Amino acid sequence: MKKHILIVDDDEGILDSLRRALHRCGDQWSLTFASGAESAWQQLLDASYDAVVADVRMPGLGGMELLERMQQTERTRGVPVVMLTGDDDRELKGQALELGAMDLLNKPVDLRELIARLRSVLRLKDNLDGLREANDRLEKKVLRQDLDLAHSRMNVVCRLGMAAEYRDEVTGNHVVRVGCYSRAIAAQLGLSPAYQQMLLLAAPLHDIGKIGIPDSILLKDGPLSDAEWTIMQRHCEIGERIICDRSKTVAPLFVEWRADELAAGDGPDSSDPVLEMAASIALNHHEWWDGSGYPRRLAGAQIPLEARIVAVADVFDALISNRPYRPARSEEETLLIMAGTVGTHFDPQVHRAFTQSLAQIRDIRAKLADEVDVFPVIAEGVAV
């Protein structure tokens, strides 16, 4: 493919001699000539060039100003510029190189030298373009892998959360909705996007500890005895242990599995912020703002914020959904019940953020109704 070169000089005589001399390179280069920097700038905006040769001293806009404009503009920044200067323009030469000129040539121009320099800057530009393209490809690939990993992680988390729900016959999309509501509340509270994303992934595991509660208690028809209730409450600690028991690590297995890709002594990062947040939610989502909850009777700000948020999201979705033992409550009734326990059960600030995000929460509820197959929805990114 022919290289496009723009040559700028206010001296028509010089342009003419360059046109004639460079004619023999016509099979490799396509040449455009401009008699001033302003018209050259217009050319640069209208078409794409592989190199520019520009005189430094021109009336009006000079070669240095043209070079400066090119460096400040995304579209023209990567085009190499060869400046033509007088032999005695030492200071200008220094300035031109500082401004980003790729090469300098003395006037009067030695044509053989000009051709050699042009070939060299064009080669350099080819290499730089190749490097930039390879870099772009790599960035896209890393982003794709990142997204695939995030999707796979979300899939695993949601399915794991659902596994606990199957135990007490609450099937559907409750845990996924709780994750999405929690994220909406966190956004309303002004928490960082990274925190919101973590909460979306961590909240669905809030009741994972129910896996460890015997069927005779979990599925009991009728009220639980005090002893049974004590066992039931253990689902918080069991959940925390399932998610974050530090004595159970898959790191050595992982190192063995991916040994070929890991450098010697380079193990996986042992801390996982999503799992740490999920463990905190599993342990604390039944604590009450006034200190009357369980398992540790924490109060107010002692309760981790993520657990205070999930508490609101979880209760809302539980009250407004059908359960095996009772029909769904209306939204009006649900909101009234919840408003009645602000300051006792719920953190007032979190509850306010919840009511302020109700429009979004209704949308999530409709999009992730129990009948919806939630996994294609997750894959399309609709829910996230």
Ligand SMILES: [Fe+2]
């Ligand atoms: Fe729970």
Ligand SMILES: [Fe+2]
């Ligand atoms: Fe729940």
